[in-house]
Amino acid sequence: ERVSMPDFDIDFCMDRRDEVIDYVARKYGRDRVSQIITYGSMAAKAVLRDSGRVLSMGYGQVDKLAKMVPPRPLDLTLSDALGRSEKSKKEPDRVVREFCEAYEQDEDAHALIDLALKLENLTRNAGKHAGGVVIAPTPLTDFAPLYCEAGGGGVVTQYDKDDVEAVGLVKFDFLGLRTLTIIDWAVKAINARRAKTGEAPLDISTLPLDDPAPYELLKKAQTVAVFQLESSGMQRMLKDAKPDRFEDIIALVALYRPGPMDLIPSFVARKHGREEVEYPDPRVEPILKETYGIMVYQEQVMQMAQIVGGYSLGGADLLRRAMGKKKLEEMAKERAKFREGAAKDGLSGEKADSIFDLMEKFAGYGFNKSHAAAYALVSYQTAWLKAHYPAEFMAATISSDMDNTDKVVTFLDESRAIGITVQPPDVNASEYMFVAIEPDALSAASRQGARTIQYGLGAIKGVGQGACESIVAERANGKYTDLADFCRRVDPTRLNRRVLEALILSGALDALAANRASLMLQLPDAIKAAEQHLRDRQSGQNDMFGAAMGSASATPVLEIELPTVPEWPLEQKLQGERDTLGHYLSGHPTDPWKDELAQLSTCPLGEIVDRYQPPKPRRNDNDDGNRFRRGPDTPWTVAGMVTAVRKRGDSDAFVRLEDGSGIIEVSFFGELYQQMAPLLTRDEMLVVDGGLRIDEFSGGGFQLRARSACSLADACRRHARLLQLKLNGIGPGFVEQLQHALAGYRGGRTSVTLHGYRNRHAQADLELGEAWRVEAIPELLRTVRAMPGVQAARLRIVKQQD
Structure with a gap:
């Protein structure tokens, strides 16, 4: 009864995805397995820029035209912007007035747009599908032409994902999922330590699903880094729902998406007995009981069609597809079929229509339970690891995103919030990645997870993986004693002045001298001594014991006199950390002014989440379908340092403030923006009065709409x-x-x-x-x-x- 092949979506650890593809190729034959091509087309902005370049037009003129095309909607075409397409006639908002005026009034713009219209949506380049793999019953050349990737990297089909299915091939999505890599890294770290204490290795696939610890973590919404459950909106839902069984996690993963999100309040109220659980028909109670009478999954819709409407399983799947596509003619046929089947069990036509309408409503956005359950299992596994082995889990999580500074900062803050100590980077202790530092191998604490994370050298900007691995490998021969010893021993092909400066600025060499100012001052002499040492080794100038033993350390060491200099000012020291780590680690520029900022603000930024009480919504008398309007913003004063500014034209700006305890976005509009514009620059200290609100449109964080503001100097x-x-x-x-x-x-x-x-x-x-x-x-x-x-x-x- 199926009209199409099923979807095969399989997630793998990122590190081993290529290994899986290679296994499939070996098992079924390399001439029968291939990845799939993708074609990049010339979209509106890109085709304008490319055409302008060919016509040798000035960059500024072309850039101005390209920027007239708005980024939303994503499928906007040049024909839409000019009002020529059928879609733009039905949706006038797609027409861009200034773009039309430029086309009509500027000859150069007219010629450019005419050329771009002819090229738009033509194929520009070929790539490789992120996850698509095809497996053919006979050689792939029997079904599709093949294409060799640039550099001979592999073979892909010349048919894209839709065409390979059209010629009869089955497409599998082998996707690399970062979270599975995080779990793999965490489990390996845990088992390495468990092995030292004689404990059995942890098998993540056999975790008990009724362990109370991860559910307590979910009830408190401590879900930063927990798969699928870490957004602020999801955290608020978890606090309300208080999941206490695996089925609840499955349902919440399925509900938290556009459409079914409206059902969350009812789901939570029914779960906690505040709302009566009702079923559209007594026979479907076994189907809907686990979701408290609410249709959440596509499978529930199909099962109801079987039980109430007498459908076969294949017929129920066709019904689900028809409901999702909302084709009126097809739906009318299915409704008649459903009524006929329901009537055989004595159900009235009116009642059958009522149930069919309910199914149709939910089928439009119902989620696959099998998909939700797979995701929920990964969510549970990450919550379990965070509850029982927090340092190992957070170290793996941070390591997976070392190139993303914002995420590193978020995860480090969360680590500290749950009681984990973060040690700064140190060439005598750090690995390439972030690692959990083991407690005493025989202590009871070792069986409950480490509580300290060592900063990874790989997160230092300007220090590549090769340099990090060389530093760690040489350290096996003994810890580094001073800067000269470090420069002498580490592979000089991996260690240049730029790398050494980055290590000093980040604090990774703090153990080798009194302070960073001293390290930077002695750096030239240390480099010279290391170069001399290398020349001596290469020319064979070792003493007879060194030559006999092959010991690098036998070469005479040039002594470097360590200068005694005061440490850099706090601002310079912290700026070095920000330049190399992307954030402040040993302190914050606001630390000297912490007392003053505290007196000028309502509370530290990190305490807003605990202190803020949202105002009650006001009754809405407007006939717009909403019973309540949001309440007024809460008066609040914040103080901190500007770390980012996003300006929108000449009328407003969004500023990120930090105070070492937290972060908040502050919006400036109109006259206040014009007045404050000179102070809205990075590193400026501000005190801002305004209205505090939860910003639902950007993930549920806090935002302050400024009403008045001044510099810290003016406030003092x-x-x-x-x-x-x-x-x-x-x-x-x-x-x-x-x-x-x-x-x-x-x-x-x-x-x-x-x-x-x-x-x-x-x-x-x-x-x-x-x-x-x-x-x-x-x-x-x-x-x-x-x-x-x-x-x-x-x-x-x-x-x-x-």
């Missing part, structure tokens, strides 16, 4: 009432130094007090007179904090309206 100048200097062991000349430091900032509104001031006769707390009131801006704090004898300097801030 306006609101700081007292500058408190805590003194300790001041020397002669301190008063003169303090006078000099404060002189440039006098004339403000901030009083100055000295705590613990001591002279030859007594110790006391002093308040300087009004003549010494200052403008308490960050530069002043930085100056007095650097003075000998000043143990601490802090502002007391009282926010008030000016």
Whole structure:
């Protein structure tokens, strides 16, 4: 009864996908197995740029035209933009007015667009399908022409995925799934440690599905890095649903997608007894019981067609397909067939129509249970690993995304949030990838998972995999003792000045000297010594013991005198980490101002999720189908450092603020944007008042709509009432130094007090007179904090309206 071949979608570990394809080729014959070609076509923007290049038109002119074509919808064509296509006549929004005006009024643009219209959608290049593999019963040349990839990398069919099926071949999707690779890496790390304690290896495929630990993790929505369950919207759903069985995970994976998402509130209410579970017919209770009477899966629709409408299994599948395509004529035939089958069991036509309508509604977006169950199993496995072996799991997760800085930061933050210590990169401890550091092999803790992760050298920008592996391999001969020893021992073909500088800036060489400033200062001499050592080895200038033993260490070592220099300022040190790691690791640029930021803001950014209470939605009297409107934004003040700015024209901007504890996006519009534009730059410290809301359109994170804003300097100048200097062991000349430091900032509104001031006769707390009131801006704090004898300097801030 089938009208088409089934879909074969199989996910494999990314590392072993090619191994599977090679196995299939060996088993069925290399002349019968191939991957599938894809053809890249010339889309609207690309064809304009290519045509402009051929016509030797100026880049600016062509770029302006190309940018007139909006990125959405994805299938927009040049004919749509000009209003010539049938689709644009039905959907006027597809027409781009300024594009039409350019075509009509500019001769060059007219000629360019005319040429581009002829070329649009023509094939531009050939590629390889991400997962498609075909297996033929006889040599592939009996069915399709073949194409050899550039460089002789392999053979693919010249027919694309649709055409290979049209000629009778079966297409299999062999997809590489990153999560399966993460599981594989984590399990290998766990079993390596279990082997040392004599424990049986962990078999991820035999996990009990009723272990309470992963379900507790899901109920708390601690699902960062948990497959399919890590988005903020999914986390809110998990908190409401509180899944406590594997079937719940399957259902939630199937429900959390456009369409069935509207059923989530009812599903949750029925699960927890707040809403009565109802069935459209008593006979379908066994089918719908696990989903509390709600149709979630396509298989449920098919089973209902069998039980109520008397369909065969193949007929039920055809019915499901018809419902999904919503073809009216075909649906009318199926409805009559369903009523006829239902009538045999005494069901009235009205009741049969009611059930058919219900099935039709759900079939349109119902999800495959087999697919959802497979995904849910991977979700459960990752949740289980995170609950029982958090460090091994998070180390594998971070390693899988080492090239994606944003994800590395997210996963590192999550690791710390669940109690894992992250050790910085270290050439004497780090591997290429992130690894869990093992506790005492005989301790009880070793059976419960390590709690420390060692930063991977592979995540340092500018240090390639070859250099990392060379560093780790040589370390087997003993830890590196200093920079000269490191440069001398590591393969010089892998280690150049750029790599060494990246290692220093990231902190990976901190164990080899007093500080990074010292390392950078001695780097030229260390490189020279290593080059001399290499020349000596190559010319055979070893002593007789070194020559006899073949020992590289026998070559005389040039001593390098270590300079004694102070460490770089915090800002320079952290900037080096950001340049090489993509983020701050040993601290945050806001750390010196943490106290001031805390006094100026409602709370640290990392605490918003716990402190925020969304306003109740207001009743909606408009006739738009919604009973409630969202409530007003919650008044909130945030403070932090600008780390990214996304401007949209000359009217608004979206700014990312960080304070070391968390991140938030702040939107600036209209006059406020114009006023603040000069300050909306990276590394600027801002204090912003506005309305806080959950941004449903970008994954459910928090966003603040700014109503007023100023720099940290302006906020301190306006609101700081007292500058408190805590003194300790001041020397002669301190008063003169303090006078000099404060002189440039006098004339403000901030009083100055000295705590613990001591002279030859007594110790006391002093308040300087009004003549010494200052403008308490960050530069002043930085100056007095650097003075000998000043143990601490802090502002007391009282926010008030000016």
